[in-house]
Amino acid sequence: MQRYDLIIETVLLAGKIMIENGADMARVDDTLKRIARNSGIEQPKIFETTTGILMSIPEKRSSQVEPIQKRTIDLEKVSLVNQNSRAYQAGKITLKELHDNLIKLNISTPFFSFWLQLLAAVVVSCTLLLMYGGKWQDLLATAIASGLGYSCYYFINNHLRIRFVSEFLGSFLIGLTAVLAVRYSWGYEVNMITIGGVMPLVPGVPITNAVRDIFAGHLLSGSARALEAFLSACAIAMGIAFVFRFM
Amino acid sequence: MTYLLMQIICCYLATLGFGIIVNIPHRALNACGWVGVLGWLTFLGLRTINAGTILSNLLAALMIGLSSMVMAQKLKMPMILFNIPSLVPLVPGGQAYNAVRSFAFGHDLQGIDYLVQVLMIAGSIAMGFFIAELVARAYFKTVLK
Numbered sequence: 001m002q003r004y005d006l007i008i009e010t011v012l013l014a015g016k017i018m019i020e021n022g023a024d025m026a027r028v029d030d031t032l033k034r035i036a037r038n039s040g041i042e043q044p045k046i047f048e049t050t051t052g053i054l055m056s057i058p059e060k061r062s063s064q065v066e067p068i069q070k071r072t073i074d075l076e077k078v079s080l081v082n083q084n085s086r087a088y089q090a091g092k093i094t095l096k097e098l099h100d101n102l103i104k105l106n107i108s109t110p111f112f113s114f115w116l117q118l119l120a121a122v123v124v125s126c127t128l129l130l131m132y133g134g135k136w137q138d139l140l141a142t143a144i145a146s147g148l149g150y151s152c153y154y155f156i157n158n159h160l161r162i163r164f165v166s167e168f169l170g171s172f173l174i175g176l177t178a179v180l181a182v183r184y185s186w187g188y189e190v191n192m193i194t195i196g197g198v199m200p201l202v203p204g205v206p207i208t209n210a211v212r213d214i215f216a217g218h219l220l221s222g223s224a225r226a227l228e229a230f231l232s233a234c235a236i237a238m239g240i241a242f243v244f245r246f247m
Numbered sequence: 248m249t250y251l252l253m254q255i256i257c258c259y260l261a262t263l264g265f266g267i268i269v270n271i272p273h274r275a276l277n278a279c280g281w282v283g284v285l286g287w288l289t290f291l292g293l294r295t296i297n298a299g300t301i302l303s304n305l306l307a308a309l310m311i312g313l314s315s316m317v318m319a320q321k322l323k324m325p326m327i328l329f330n331i332p333s334l335v336p337l338v339p340g341g342q343a344y345n346a347v348r349s350f351a352f353g354h355d356l357q358g359i360d361y362l363v364q365v366l367m368i369a370g371s372i373a374m375g376f377f378i379a380e381l382v383a384r385a386y387f388k389t390v391l392k
Contacts, residue, residue: 022269027325075271075331079324086323112267120267124335127257127264131287131336191348195340199261200268202338204331211373212327215380238345244351 002158004060007039010099011046012066015053017106018081021074022205025050025218031085035098045147050221066207071228072233073205082104114154121150134189138196141178141187147199149174153201164235171239172200179247194240203232258287258336264333275328278318283333286311290337300364305371305378309339312379330376375388 011032018028032055036044038176044061047054050071054061081102086158088098091095112120125146126139153170156162173195181187214222262283265275289310293303315329342364349358 022327023325024327027327073269075269075325075328077274079328080276080323083323111270117268120264124261124264124268127261128336128340131254131257131261132341163348184392191341191344195344198344199338199340200265202335204265204335204338205269205327207338207369208327208334208376211376212330212380215373215377226362233343237343238346240347241351244348 003039004057006095006099007036007041008057008064009054010039010057010095010102011035011044012064013099013106015046015048015055016066016068016082016084017102018078019048019050019068020071021077022071022209023078023081024209024212024216026212026216027078027082029218034089035085038155047185048221049218050224056211068157071214073110074109075205076111077105077109078107082199095163104227117154118150122146124200125196128199129192132195134192134196138180138187138189138193139159141181142193142196145174145177145181145193146200148177150200164231167201167232168239170201171236172242173239174198174246175240175243179220181241198236201232201236203229206232254287254291258284261336262332266329269331271328271332272324274323275318275322278301278322279329279332282311282314282318282329283336286312286333287336301367301371304337304368305375308334308375309378311337312374312376315383316379316383334344334372337368337372339365342368 002239013049014027014035015032018031026047029046032048032053036046036055041057043058045056045058051068053066053068054063058171062207084093084101084105086182087093088095093101122143125142129138130136140192149170154175156166156169160166175194178190178193178197180188181193184201187193206225210225210229212222213219213225259280263276263280266279267313271279284308290303290307294300297330298306311333315326315333318324318329319326342361346358346361346365349355349361
Protein backbone atom coordinates (compact mmCIF):
# COMPACT_ATOMS: atom_id res chain seq x y z
CA MET A 1 0.00 0.00 0.00
CA GLN A 2 2.79 2.39 1.03
CA ARG A 3 4.59 1.78 -2.22
CA TYR A 4 1.59 2.61 -4.42
CA ASP A 5 1.08 5.84 -2.51
CA LEU A 6 4.69 6.81 -3.06
CA ILE A 7 4.45 6.00 -6.79
CA ILE A 8 1.36 8.15 -7.25
CA GLU A 9 2.88 10.95 -5.19
CA THR A 10 6.12 10.92 -7.17
CA VAL A 11 4.38 10.85 -10.54
CA LEU A 12 2.06 13.70 -9.60
CA LEU A 13 4.93 15.77 -8.22
CA ALA A 14 7.00 15.25 -11.37
CA GLY A 15 4.02 16.23 -13.51
CA LYS A 16 3.30 19.27 -11.40
CA ILE A 17 6.86 20.58 -11.63
CA MET A 18 7.00 20.04 -15.40
CA ILE A 19 3.66 21.67 -16.19
CA GLU A 20 4.24 24.59 -13.81
CA ASN A 21 7.47 25.42 -15.54
CA GLY A 22 6.36 25.20 -19.15
CA ALA A 23 6.93 21.70 -20.55
CA ASP A 24 4.89 20.48 -23.50
CA MET A 25 2.23 17.86 -22.76
CA ALA A 26 3.64 15.10 -24.94
CA ARG A 27 6.87 15.29 -22.94
CA VAL A 28 5.00 15.34 -19.60
CA ASP A 29 2.86 12.39 -20.65
CA ASP A 30 5.91 10.42 -21.75
CA THR A 31 7.89 11.12 -18.57
CA LEU A 32 5.05 10.33 -16.17
CA LYS A 33 4.14 7.09 -17.91
CA ARG A 34 7.79 6.11 -17.92
CA ILE A 35 8.15 6.69 -14.17
CA ALA A 36 4.98 4.68 -13.51
CA ARG A 37 5.99 1.78 -15.79
CA ASN A 38 9.45 1.59 -14.28
CA SER A 39 7.83 1.34 -10.86
CA GLY A 40 6.04 -1.80 -12.00
CA ILE A 41 2.62 -0.50 -13.00
CA GLU A 42 1.65 -1.98 -16.36
CA GLN A 43 -1.28 0.24 -17.24
CA PRO A 44 -1.00 3.62 -15.51
CA LYS A 45 -3.94 5.91 -16.25
CA ILE A 46 -2.82 9.52 -16.30
CA PHE A 47 -4.78 12.50 -17.54
CA GLU A 48 -3.06 15.85 -17.58
CA THR A 49 -4.09 19.36 -18.56
CA THR A 50 -2.40 22.70 -17.96
CA THR A 51 -4.50 23.20 -14.82
CA GLY A 52 -4.40 19.77 -13.17
CA ILE A 53 -3.31 16.13 -13.27
CA LEU A 54 -5.35 13.00 -12.52
CA MET A 55 -3.74 9.63 -11.97
CA SER A 56 -5.08 6.22 -11.07
CA ILE A 57 -3.70 2.70 -10.82
CA PRO A 58 -6.35 0.38 -12.29
CA GLU A 59 -5.92 -2.53 -9.87
CA LYS A 60 -6.08 -0.25 -6.81
CA ARG A 61 -9.41 1.40 -7.61
CA SER A 62 -8.25 4.74 -6.27
CA SER A 63 -7.08 7.93 -7.91
CA GLN A 64 -5.52 11.21 -6.93
CA VAL A 65 -5.82 14.75 -8.23
CA GLU A 66 -3.14 17.41 -8.29
CA PRO A 67 -4.34 20.93 -9.09
CA ILE A 68 -1.89 23.31 -10.74
CA GLN A 69 -2.48 26.94 -9.93
CA LYS A 70 0.62 28.88 -10.84
CA ARG A 71 2.42 28.82 -14.15
CA THR A 72 5.89 30.24 -14.60
CA ILE A 73 8.69 29.57 -17.07
CA ASP A 74 11.82 27.79 -15.92
CA LEU A 75 13.03 25.29 -18.47
CA GLU A 76 15.94 24.19 -16.32
CA LYS A 77 13.54 22.45 -13.93
CA VAL A 78 11.88 20.65 -16.85
CA SER A 79 15.26 19.45 -17.99
CA LEU A 80 16.22 18.33 -14.47
CA VAL A 81 13.02 16.31 -14.00
CA ASN A 82 13.74 14.69 -17.34
CA GLN A 83 17.27 13.83 -16.24
CA ASN A 84 16.04 12.33 -12.97
CA SER A 85 13.45 10.18 -14.72
CA ARG A 86 16.15 8.89 -17.07
CA ALA A 87 18.40 8.07 -14.11
CA TYR A 88 15.48 6.24 -12.49
CA GLN A 89 14.83 4.28 -15.66
CA ALA A 90 18.50 3.29 -15.82
CA GLY A 91 18.25 2.03 -12.24
CA LYS A 92 20.74 4.53 -10.87
CA ILE A 93 18.37 5.91 -8.21
CA THR A 94 15.48 4.37 -6.26
CA LEU A 95 11.90 5.61 -6.16
CA LYS A 96 12.47 7.22 -2.76
CA GLU A 97 15.55 9.04 -4.03
CA LEU A 98 13.66 10.19 -7.12
CA HIS A 99 10.93 11.59 -4.90
CA ASP A 100 13.45 13.39 -2.68
CA ASN A 101 15.35 14.75 -5.68
CA LEU A 102 12.14 16.14 -7.15
CA ILE A 103 11.27 17.94 -3.91
CA LYS A 104 14.80 19.31 -3.70
CA LEU A 105 14.98 20.57 -7.27
CA ASN A 106 11.57 22.18 -6.99
CA ILE A 107 12.75 24.52 -4.22
CA SER A 108 16.41 25.00 -4.96
CA THR A 109 17.02 25.24 -8.71
CA PRO A 110 19.05 28.40 -9.33
CA PHE A 111 17.60 30.95 -11.71
CA PHE A 112 19.83 33.34 -13.64
CA SER A 113 20.13 36.53 -11.57
CA PHE A 114 18.00 39.57 -12.38
CA TRP A 115 20.95 41.56 -13.72
CA LEU A 116 21.98 38.79 -16.08
CA GLN A 117 18.40 38.53 -17.31
CA LEU A 118 18.22 42.27 -17.80
CA LEU A 119 21.46 42.14 -19.78
CA ALA A 120 20.06 39.26 -21.83
CA ALA A 121 16.89 41.23 -22.57
CA VAL A 122 18.92 44.23 -23.72
CA VAL A 123 21.10 41.99 -25.90
CA VAL A 124 18.02 40.34 -27.46
CA SER A 125 16.54 43.76 -28.31
CA CYS A 126 19.71 45.28 -29.72
CA THR A 127 20.69 42.29 -31.84
CA LEU A 128 17.18 41.84 -33.21
CA LEU A 129 17.10 45.55 -34.06
CA LEU A 130 20.22 45.07 -36.17
CA MET A 131 18.92 41.84 -37.71
CA TYR A 132 15.67 43.48 -38.80
CA GLY A 133 17.64 46.22 -40.52
CA GLY A 134 17.56 48.99 -37.92
CA LYS A 135 20.12 51.78 -37.69
CA TRP A 136 23.22 51.65 -35.49
CA GLN A 137 22.30 55.05 -34.10
CA ASP A 138 19.17 53.59 -32.52
CA LEU A 139 21.07 51.07 -30.39
CA LEU A 140 21.29 53.22 -27.27
CA ALA A 141 17.61 54.15 -27.32
CA THR A 142 16.64 50.51 -27.86
CA ALA A 143 18.83 49.37 -24.99
CA ILE A 144 17.27 51.90 -22.61
CA ALA A 145 13.71 51.16 -23.76
CA SER A 146 14.19 47.42 -23.50
CA GLY A 147 15.91 47.65 -20.11
CA LEU A 148 13.14 49.78 -18.64
CA GLY A 149 10.38 47.65 -20.15
CA TYR A 150 11.89 44.36 -19.05
CA SER A 151 12.57 45.59 -15.50
CA CYS A 152 8.96 46.67 -15.19
CA TYR A 153 7.75 43.33 -16.59
CA TYR A 154 10.02 41.36 -14.26
CA PHE A 155 9.11 43.38 -11.17
CA ILE A 156 5.34 43.05 -11.68
CA ASN A 157 5.60 39.35 -12.53
CA ASN A 158 7.72 38.49 -9.51
CA HIS A 159 6.46 40.81 -6.80
CA LEU A 160 2.89 41.70 -7.61
CA ARG A 161 2.09 38.50 -9.56
CA ILE A 162 -0.46 40.02 -11.94
CA ARG A 163 -0.42 38.39 -15.35
CA PHE A 164 -1.01 40.44 -18.51
CA VAL A 165 -0.71 43.74 -16.60
CA SER A 166 3.04 43.17 -16.58
CA GLU A 167 3.15 42.83 -20.37
CA PHE A 168 0.87 45.82 -20.80
CA LEU A 169 2.90 48.17 -18.60
CA GLY A 170 6.20 46.85 -19.95
CA SER A 171 5.31 47.48 -23.57
CA PHE A 172 3.73 50.82 -22.65
CA LEU A 173 7.04 51.93 -21.10
CA ILE A 174 8.95 50.71 -24.15
CA GLY A 175 6.70 52.63 -26.54
CA LEU A 176 6.89 55.75 -24.35
CA THR A 177 10.68 55.62 -24.20
CA ALA A 178 10.88 55.13 -27.98
CA VAL A 179 8.65 58.14 -28.70
CA LEU A 180 10.48 60.35 -26.20
CA ALA A 181 13.89 59.25 -27.48
CA VAL A 182 12.95 60.20 -31.04
CA ARG A 183 11.37 63.48 -29.92
CA TYR A 184 14.57 64.52 -28.14
CA SER A 185 16.64 63.21 -31.09
CA TRP A 186 18.37 60.34 -29.30
CA GLY A 187 17.00 57.92 -31.88
CA TYR A 188 15.65 57.96 -35.43
CA GLU A 189 12.92 55.38 -35.99
CA VAL A 190 10.19 54.86 -33.40
CA ASN A 191 9.08 51.70 -35.23
CA MET A 192 12.37 49.86 -35.08
CA ILE A 193 13.10 50.87 -31.47
CA THR A 194 9.70 49.64 -30.34
CA ILE A 195 9.86 46.36 -32.28
CA GLY A 196 13.32 45.61 -30.91
CA GLY A 197 12.38 46.60 -27.38
CA VAL A 198 9.22 44.49 -27.24
CA MET A 199 10.93 41.29 -28.43
CA PRO A 200 12.02 39.99 -24.96
CA LEU A 201 8.37 40.10 -23.83
CA VAL A 202 7.20 37.83 -26.67
CA PRO A 203 5.40 34.78 -25.19
CA GLY A 204 7.70 32.27 -26.88
CA VAL A 205 7.00 29.35 -24.55
CA PRO A 206 3.18 29.38 -24.77
CA ILE A 207 3.31 29.82 -28.56
CA THR A 208 5.65 26.88 -29.14
CA ASN A 209 3.88 24.68 -26.64
CA ALA A 210 0.45 25.49 -28.04
CA VAL A 211 1.52 24.34 -31.50
CA ARG A 212 3.19 21.20 -30.20
CA ASP A 213 0.31 20.27 -27.90
CA ILE A 214 -2.32 20.67 -30.58
CA PHE A 215 -0.39 18.56 -33.06
CA ALA A 216 0.30 15.92 -30.41
CA GLY A 217 -3.45 15.56 -29.80
CA HIS A 218 -3.66 17.39 -26.45
CA LEU A 219 -6.37 19.69 -27.71
CA LEU A 220 -7.45 20.97 -24.30
CA SER A 221 -3.96 22.06 -23.19
CA GLY A 222 -3.10 23.32 -26.66
CA SER A 223 -6.05 25.65 -26.90
CA ALA A 224 -5.58 26.84 -23.32
CA ARG A 225 -2.00 27.76 -24.12
CA ALA A 226 -2.92 29.37 -27.42
CA LEU A 227 -5.36 31.54 -25.48
CA GLU A 228 -2.63 32.45 -23.00
CA ALA A 229 -0.26 33.43 -25.80
CA PHE A 230 -3.01 35.40 -27.52
CA LEU A 231 -3.84 37.32 -24.33
CA SER A 232 -0.16 38.15 -23.77
CA ALA A 233 0.17 39.36 -27.35
CA CYS A 234 -2.98 41.48 -26.93
CA ALA A 235 -1.63 42.99 -23.71
CA ILE A 236 1.60 43.97 -25.49
CA ALA A 237 -0.37 45.41 -28.41
CA MET A 238 -2.59 47.40 -26.05
CA GLY A 239 0.45 48.94 -24.39
CA ILE A 240 1.82 50.09 -27.74
CA ALA A 241 -1.59 51.30 -28.93
CA PHE A 242 -1.94 53.43 -25.77
CA VAL A 243 1.30 55.20 -26.59
CA PHE A 244 0.14 55.98 -30.13
CA ARG A 245 -3.25 57.15 -28.97
CA PHE A 246 -2.05 59.61 -26.34
CA MET A 247 1.36 60.77 -27.49
CA MET B 248 30.37 39.26 -46.16
CA THR B 249 30.42 41.65 -43.18
CA TYR B 250 26.64 41.73 -43.40
CA LEU B 251 26.43 37.95 -43.17
CA LEU B 252 28.92 37.80 -40.31
CA MET B 253 27.01 40.48 -38.42
CA GLN B 254 23.75 38.60 -38.95
CA ILE B 255 25.28 35.37 -37.64
CA ILE B 256 26.77 37.01 -34.53
CA CYS B 257 23.60 38.95 -33.80
CA CYS B 258 21.38 35.92 -34.23
CA TYR B 259 23.58 33.79 -31.99
CA LEU B 260 23.49 36.44 -29.26
CA ALA B 261 19.75 37.01 -29.61
CA THR B 262 18.98 33.30 -29.28
CA LEU B 263 21.33 33.00 -26.31
CA GLY B 264 19.72 36.02 -24.67
CA PHE B 265 16.21 34.63 -24.96
CA GLY B 266 17.54 31.32 -23.66
CA ILE B 267 18.73 33.10 -20.53
CA ILE B 268 15.35 34.83 -20.11
CA VAL B 269 13.50 31.49 -20.07
CA ASN B 270 16.30 29.93 -17.96
CA ILE B 271 17.43 26.98 -20.04
CA PRO B 272 20.29 24.89 -18.56
CA HIS B 273 23.82 26.25 -19.06
CA ARG B 274 24.80 23.11 -20.96
CA ALA B 275 22.24 23.74 -23.67
CA LEU B 276 22.99 27.44 -24.28
CA ASN B 277 25.69 27.05 -26.93
CA ALA B 278 23.84 24.40 -28.94
CA CYS B 279 20.73 26.52 -28.73
CA GLY B 280 22.52 29.53 -30.21
CA TRP B 281 23.66 27.50 -33.21
CA VAL B 282 20.19 26.11 -33.84
CA GLY B 283 18.95 29.69 -33.93
CA VAL B 284 21.66 30.73 -36.38
CA LEU B 285 20.82 27.80 -38.66
CA GLY B 286 17.14 28.70 -38.72
CA TRP B 287 17.77 32.39 -39.38
CA LEU B 288 20.29 31.67 -42.15
CA THR B 289 17.74 29.41 -43.85
CA PHE B 290 15.23 32.24 -43.64
CA LEU B 291 17.67 34.85 -44.96
CA GLY B 292 18.86 32.64 -47.81
CA LEU B 293 15.35 31.86 -48.98
CA ARG B 294 14.32 35.50 -48.71
CA THR B 295 17.27 36.60 -50.86
CA ILE B 296 16.21 34.26 -53.68
CA ASN B 297 12.64 35.63 -53.40
CA ALA B 298 11.02 32.43 -52.20
CA GLY B 299 8.27 34.43 -50.46
CA THR B 300 7.67 35.07 -46.77
CA ILE B 301 5.50 32.04 -46.12
CA LEU B 302 7.82 29.47 -47.68
CA SER B 303 10.90 31.00 -46.05
CA ASN B 304 9.28 30.92 -42.61
CA LEU B 305 8.02 27.39 -43.12
CA LEU B 306 11.39 26.01 -44.18
CA ALA B 307 13.23 27.95 -41.46
CA ALA B 308 10.88 26.49 -38.84
CA LEU B 309 11.39 23.03 -40.36
CA MET B 310 15.14 23.54 -40.14
CA ILE B 311 14.86 24.63 -36.49
CA GLY B 312 12.66 21.64 -35.69
CA LEU B 313 15.03 19.14 -37.30
CA SER B 314 18.24 20.58 -35.88
CA SER B 315 16.79 20.89 -32.39
CA MET B 316 15.77 17.25 -32.67
CA VAL B 317 19.36 16.32 -33.46
CA MET B 318 20.63 18.44 -30.55
CA ALA B 319 18.02 16.98 -28.19
CA GLN B 320 19.19 13.48 -29.12
CA LYS B 321 22.82 14.40 -28.70
CA LEU B 322 22.56 16.23 -25.37
CA LYS B 323 19.67 14.07 -24.07
CA MET B 324 17.46 17.04 -23.21
CA PRO B 325 13.86 17.92 -24.09
CA MET B 326 13.41 19.34 -27.57
CA ILE B 327 11.57 22.51 -26.49
CA LEU B 328 14.75 23.85 -24.87
CA PHE B 329 16.15 24.39 -28.36
CA ASN B 330 12.88 25.19 -30.12
CA ILE B 331 11.72 28.13 -28.07
CA PRO B 332 14.69 30.53 -28.17
CA SER B 333 15.53 29.75 -31.82
CA LEU B 334 12.00 30.60 -32.84
CA VAL B 335 12.21 34.18 -31.53
CA PRO B 336 13.89 35.85 -34.55
CA LEU B 337 11.15 34.45 -36.81
CA VAL B 338 8.29 35.93 -34.75
CA PRO B 339 6.47 38.41 -37.04
CA GLY B 340 7.07 41.35 -34.69
CA GLY B 341 7.27 43.96 -37.43
CA GLN B 342 3.97 43.02 -39.04
CA ALA B 343 2.23 42.77 -35.66
CA TYR B 344 3.55 46.21 -34.74
CA ASN B 345 2.32 47.68 -38.01
CA ALA B 346 -1.10 46.09 -37.48
CA VAL B 347 -1.40 47.66 -34.01
CA ARG B 348 -0.23 50.99 -35.36
CA SER B 349 -2.75 50.96 -38.19
CA PHE B 350 -5.62 50.07 -35.86
CA ALA B 351 -4.57 52.76 -33.37
CA PHE B 352 -4.62 55.44 -36.07
CA GLY B 353 -7.94 54.24 -37.48
CA HIS B 354 -6.63 52.68 -40.72
CA ASP B 355 -8.65 49.52 -40.16
CA LEU B 356 -8.30 48.00 -43.64
CA GLN B 357 -4.54 48.32 -43.59
CA GLY B 358 -4.55 46.88 -40.07
CA ILE B 359 -6.50 43.83 -41.18
CA ASP B 360 -4.06 43.40 -44.06
CA TYR B 361 -1.13 43.27 -41.63
CA LEU B 362 -3.05 41.06 -39.23
CA VAL B 363 -3.65 38.50 -41.99
CA GLN B 364 0.07 38.54 -42.71
CA VAL B 365 0.84 37.89 -39.04
CA LEU B 366 -1.58 34.96 -38.98
CA MET B 367 -0.17 33.49 -42.20
CA ILE B 368 3.39 33.68 -40.88
CA ALA B 369 2.41 32.17 -37.53
CA GLY B 370 0.58 29.40 -39.38
CA SER B 371 3.55 28.69 -41.62
CA ILE B 372 5.89 28.44 -38.61
CA ALA B 373 3.44 26.02 -37.00
CA MET B 374 3.35 24.00 -40.24
CA GLY B 375 7.15 23.88 -40.27
CA PHE B 376 7.20 22.47 -36.75
CA PHE B 377 4.50 20.01 -37.68
CA ILE B 378 6.48 18.67 -40.64
CA ALA B 379 9.59 18.40 -38.41
CA GLU B 380 7.51 16.40 -35.95
CA LEU B 381 6.28 14.10 -38.73
CA VAL B 382 9.84 13.52 -39.90
CA ALA B 383 10.85 12.76 -36.31
CA ARG B 384 8.04 10.23 -35.88
CA ALA B 385 8.82 8.55 -39.20
CA TYR B 386 12.51 8.40 -38.26
CA PHE B 387 11.84 6.83 -34.87
CA LYS B 388 9.42 4.31 -36.37
CA THR B 389 11.66 3.13 -39.19
CA VAL B 390 15.23 3.49 -37.97
CA LEU B 391 14.96 2.63 -34.32
CA LYS B 392 12.71 -0.42 -34.65
